[in-house]
Amino acid sequence: MSVAQTSFSPTAVRGPGWDGRFTVLILFLPPALLLFTLFVVLPIGEAAWYSAFSWNGFGRPTNWIGFDNYRFVLETRAFWLALRNNGLIIAVSVLIQLPLALTLALMLAERFRGAVALRMLFFMPYILAEIATGLIFSFVYDGDYGLVASIWRTFGAEPPHLLASTDTAMLAVLIVVVWKYFGFHMMLFIAALQGLDKSLVEAATIDGATRSQTLRHVVVPLLYPTIRLSVFFAIIGSLQLFDLVMPLTRGGPADSSNTMVSFLYNNGISRMRVGYGSAIGVILFVICVTFAFTYKRWFMRDE
Amino acid sequence: MNDAETTRTPFDPAILFKALFLAVIAVLVLVPLLATLLGGFKSLGELRVNPFGLPRHWEWQNYADILFSARYWQLLRNSLVISTLAVILTLIVASMAAFTFAHVKFYGSSMLLSYLTLGLLFPAATAVLPLFIKVRDLGLLDTYFGVALPQVAFSLAMSVLLLRRFFKDIPYELLEAALVDGCSYIKFFRYVTLPLSRPILATVGTITFVNSWNAYLLPLVMLNTDALYPWPLGIMVYQGEYSSEWHLILAFITLTILPTVILFLLAQKHIVAGLTAGAVKG
Numbered sequence: 001m002s003v004a005q006t007s008f009s010p011t012a013v014r015g016p017g018w019d020g021r022f023t024v025l026i027l028f029l030p031p032a033l034l035l036f037t038l039f040v041v042l043p044i045g046e047a048a049w050y051s052a053f054s055w056n057g058f059g060r061p062t063n064w065i066g067f068d069n070y071r072f073v074l075e076t077r078a079f080w081l082a083l084r085n086n087g088l089i090i091a092v093s094v095l096i097q098l099p100l101a102l103t104l105a106l107m108l109a110e111r112f113r114g115a116v117a118l119r120m121l122f123f124m125p126y127i128l129a130e131i132a133t134g135l136i137f138s139f140v141y142d143g144d145y146g147l148v149a150s151i152w153r154t155f156g157a158e159p160p161h162l163l164a165s166t167d168t169a170m171l172a173v174l175i176v177v178v179w180k181y182f183g184f185h186m187m188l189f190i191a192a193l194q195g196l197d198k199s200l201v202e203a204a205t206i207d208g209a210t211r212s213q214t215l216r217h218v219v220v221p222l223l224y225p226t227i228r229l230s231v232f233f234a235i236i237g238s239l240q241l242f243d244l245v246m247p248l249t250r251g252g253p254a255d256s257s258n259t260m261v262s263f264l265y266n267n268g269i270s271r272m273r274v275g276y277g278s279a280i281g282v283i284l285f286v287i288c289v290t291f292a293f294t295y296k297r298w299f300m301r302d303e
Numbered sequence: 304m305n306d307a308e309t310t311r312t313p314f315d316p317a318i319l320f321k322a323l324f325l326a327v328i329a330v331l332v333l334v335p336l337l338a339t340l341l342g343g344f345k346s347l348g349e350l351r352v353n354p355f356g357l358p359r360h361w362e363w364q365n366y367a368d369i370l371f372s373a374r375y376w377q378l379l380r381n382s383l384v385i386s387t388l389a390v391i392l393t394l395i396v397a398s399m400a401a402f403t404f405a406h407v408k409f410y411g412s413s414m415l416l417s418y419l420t421l422g423l424l425f426p427a428a429t430a431v432l433p434l435f436i437k438v439r440d441l442g443l444l445d446t447y448f449g450v451a452l453p454q455v456a457f458s459l460a461m462s463v464l465l466l467r468r469f470f471k472d473i474p475y476e477l478l479e480a481a482l483v484d485g486c487s488y489i490k491f492f493r494y495v496t497l498p499l500s501r502p503i504l505a506t507v508g509t510i511t512f513v514n515s516w517n518a519y520l521l522p523l524v525m526l527n528t529d530a531l532y533p534w535p536l537g538i539m540v541y542q543g544e545y546s547s548e549w550h551l552i553l554a555f556i557t558l559t560i561l562p563t564v565i566l567f568l569l570a571q572k573h574i575v576a577g578l579t580a581g582a583v584k585g
Contacts, residue, residue, distance in 0.1 A: 020487050023487075024488045025407060027489070029400055029415070032397065032459055033400075035456040035459065039452060039453045040430070040459075042433075042437065043434040044429065044433075050436075100328075107321055121332055122328065122329075130517065131517070131535040131539065132556055132559060132560045136339050139549055140335050145354060145549045150355065179335075240427075242520055264431075269435070274432050274433075284425075285429040285430070289424050
């Protein structure tokens with residue numbers, strides 16, 4: 001204790017050169033705080049304010065309508081469809097994409113010829129722009145020229161127009177979501193696997209555990225934090241999915257493949273209904289923030 | 304088959320299954336990409352009967368027409384300008400703030416940091432209408448800055464967190480010694496912190512660049528003039544004009560994702576590290 005006290009230097013508390021610190025404070029912090037406040041925090045506050053008006057964005061908002069915009073949103077069938085679609089994306093991400101990504105990660109975390117090349121290949125869809133991915137798949141799904149149509153024709157069947165039917169449009173979008181994002185989640189798992197404590201796996205092997213036992217009882221439990229993280233990203237990603245939907249379906253047909261953001265775009269932004277669109281934005285904001293806090297509290301307490 | 308042989312030749316059904324599984328996934332990933340690349344070399348008629356295979360006649364004209372059009376280069380230039388602005392501003396603004404949070408102790412420091420990290424909680428889309436009105440009132444509508452500045456603002460939270468963690472690992476004794484020797488904080492930042500932090504600056508820069516290069520919603524809302532469109536907007540317009548001339552659209556897609564793919568192959572280390580490690584530790 002006494003050693004610690006004698007080596008304790010007063011300069012560490014006040015720091016040498018308080019004046020220097022002051023200069024840094026007034027020069028280095030304001031740009032970030034200003035930009036962040038101006039373009040992130042204020043607009044959210046303003047969204048709450050605008051959402052109480054019926055306003056087309058020109059002049060000042062004067063037509064105060066209270067909570068009517070929220071009522072209008074909640075009474076729209078398309079809103080609930082969009083919410084359901086976001087739920088579907090999360091379900092597919094957790095039930096199909098996550099196991100796929102985890103399986104591939106377990107295979108590709110080992111060293112063998114071609115493992116690195118395969119990792120890169122599977123990660124490739126993730127770095128492509130969503131717009132480009134959406135366009136590529138609108139070709140794949142195209143009923144006249146597309147790959148799916150060509151497969152159908154070799155079996156002598158009439159090719160379906162997957163993106164033009166309310167029954168299949170969302171399914172088609174979900175497939176693209178998995179195609180595009182599984183590589184990202186795989187990389188998360190590979191990074192985690194490489195950081196694992198190898199001695200635990202060795203200990204299990206020495207104790208006579210088979211490969212599958214080691215996997216199930218040692219490796220996967222060690223990956224739980226990463227699995228929770230992967231689910232977190234899947235949910236956040238679903239809540240902001242937009243770019244991918246636009247080239248594929250624009251949310252249609254008949255709103256059947258809207259996400260929350262494409263619903264916001266189609267109903268608020270493209271028609272300049274500022275009040276209504278802001279109300280959708282506020283609802284989305286509340287969902288995101290509530291989700292982020294609860295998830296962190298419940299599932300990621302120790303991180 | 305005897306036991307000795309099975310141990311020598313590693314024929315294991317599990318390995319065969321694994322190889323098959325990987326091959327299937329690889330094919331599913333590759334086929335849409337290759338079909339896009341090759342589709343650009345076909346005529347529309349051939350595309351209809353042969354969307355998978357190699358072109359029978361290589362139509363170089365599709366690609367050449369796009370490569371020699373002013374339109375393609377204008378789109379890439381606009382994207383490059385916006386992304387470069389976003390990267391430079393993010394690196395400057397975020398590294399200054401991160402330096403302050405890492406090395407300068409002051410009252411309210413942790414509060415201000417949590418304030419900035421609020422930005423991680425919700426997507427830009429939630430406030431895009433008020434953001435549009437703000438940008439309009441600032442007179443930035445239909446300018447590169449009208450797109451780049453909000454992008455910087457939304458990338459600040461993650462960037463500051465990543466940079467601060469790295470800066471904190473620079474030994475405090477180094478800063479102390481430098482200050483005693485009469486070096487100012489700002490000089491220390493410029494001549495010690497930044498040069499030591501090249502890897503993390505490259506990572507943050509790459510994330511910001513890829514996000515800005517691929518962005519669609521913000522430019523869609525903020526830009527009205529075709530001449531300012533970045534490529535994601537431009538390609539949607541192009542697709543609208545040539546709605547079912549898929550051979551041209553496929554060639555255009557290939558040429559617009561080419562820069563991303565090249566960048567990825569060149570900087571894969573930074574991209575993978577940035578996009579996953581940023582996530583893991585963030």
